[in-house]
Amino acid sequence: xxxxxxxxxxxxxxxxxxxxxxxxxxxxxxxxxxxxxxxxxxxxxxxxxxxxxxxxxxxxxxxxxxxxxxxxxxxxxxxxxxxxxxxxxxxxxxxxxxxxxxxxxxxxxxxxxxxxxxxxxxxxxxxxxxxxxxxxxxxxxxxxxxxxxxxxxxxxxxxxxxxxxxxxxxxxxxxxx
Numbered sequence: 001x002x003x004x005x006x007x008x009x010x011x012x013x014x015x016x017x018x019x020x021x022x023x024x025x026x027x028x029x030x031x032x033x034x035x036x037x038x039x040x041x042x043x044x045x046x047x048x049x050x051x052x053x054x055x056x057x058x059x060x061x062x063x064x065x066x067x068x069x070x071x072x073x074x075x076x077x078x079x080x081x082x083x084x085x086x087x088x089x090x091x092x093x094x095x096x097x098x099x100x101x102x103x104x105x106x107x108x109x110x111x112x113x114x115x116x117x118x119x120x121x122x123x124x125x126x127x128x129x130x131x132x133x134x135x136x137x138x139x140x141x142x143x144x145x146x147x148x149x150x151x152x153x154x155x156x157x158x159x160x161x162x163x164x165x166x167x168x169x170x171x172x173x174x175x176x177x
Contacts, residue, residue: 019051023067037143045154057096065089087125106162119151
């Protein structure tokens with residue numbers, strides 16, 4: 001295998017591992033339990049937005065799904081691992097597919113749409129999963145306000161982080177390769 005190709009694969013794998021860990025740690029760092037849904041509000045969605053918008057749908061899906069599921073496992077929310085893996089994986093994939101990675105300006109039409117999609121999908125996904133798990137969509141509906149806060153606060157937190165990261169020399173080098 002060509003050394004440059006091998007180096008790029010190692011770099012991609014390293015970045016994917018770091019993004020996955022970033023999602024997991026930011027999910028675990030500050031958590032506000034939501035008793036009614038046996039879930040919690042966290043900051044991990046901001047890092048899913050970062051992974052997907054800055055690095056694309058594949059890395060967004062893997063980092064979002066695995067990082068969030070890992071956080072559920074480590075925090076003892078084991079009943080949410082599979083729904084989280086699916087919901088957050090599809091969230092990262094969808095955000096990455098909608099977003100505009102080529103644009104230097106983080107705040108643009110496609111990225112705004114990706115942020116709205118990501119937060120909305122997460123709310124919908126957990127509403128459906130909660131309804132199935134609890135056997136009641138009425139009970140599951142109690143998660144909607146907390147999930148809306150989590151999703152849209154995550155989107156707002158991503159914006160200054162994404163703007164700062166886009167300006168770094170490393171990010172520009174990585175994207176140009």
